[in-house]
Amino acid sequence: MYLSPLKTRAIKSNKIIIGRTDKADFPKLNFENIDIKIDTGAYTSSIHCKDIEENDGVLCAIFLDESHPQFHGQKIEFNDYQITTVRSSNGMLDQRYEVQSNIRLFNRLFKISLTLNNREEMRFPVLLGRKFLSKKFIVDPELQDISFLQTNHED
Secondary structure (H helix, E strand, O other): OOOOHHHHHHHHHOOEEEOOEEEEEEHHHOEEEEEEEEOOOOOOEEEEEEEEEEEOOEEEEEEEOOOOOOOOOOEEEEOOEEEEEEEOOOOOEEEEEEEEEEEEEOOEEEEEEEEEEOOOOOOOOEEEOHHHHOOOEEEOOOOEOHHHHHHHOOO
């Protein structure tokens, strides 16, 4: 049985092979099968969010928007958050809120830091960057939806 160098490296390092796109669940945010893009060029992970308010040390946010099939309009509150500086793809520095959440991929639950950003012009509402991917995944850009297909179509 032949194993490609990528699969051999993944087996030796206990890393999971992930494709360039997939679908993931975000249990704390009440989302399932959200489209995600894997971006090794990005350091931070980001999720689409337009309505963000900070009042008395509590951050309230509504994720996605009405055009997204998973939009539920529910305000989610965060007591633990921070403001971080992110360099966007065009090189500009941007101040964003960063929250802690969780993500389910390959039937496993992982902790994840997400910056809140308006991604309505982007095809994918979630971007996973190197900070999350490191030490857990090896990216194969020829593959897509590996976690989603394994989770929902196991035979």
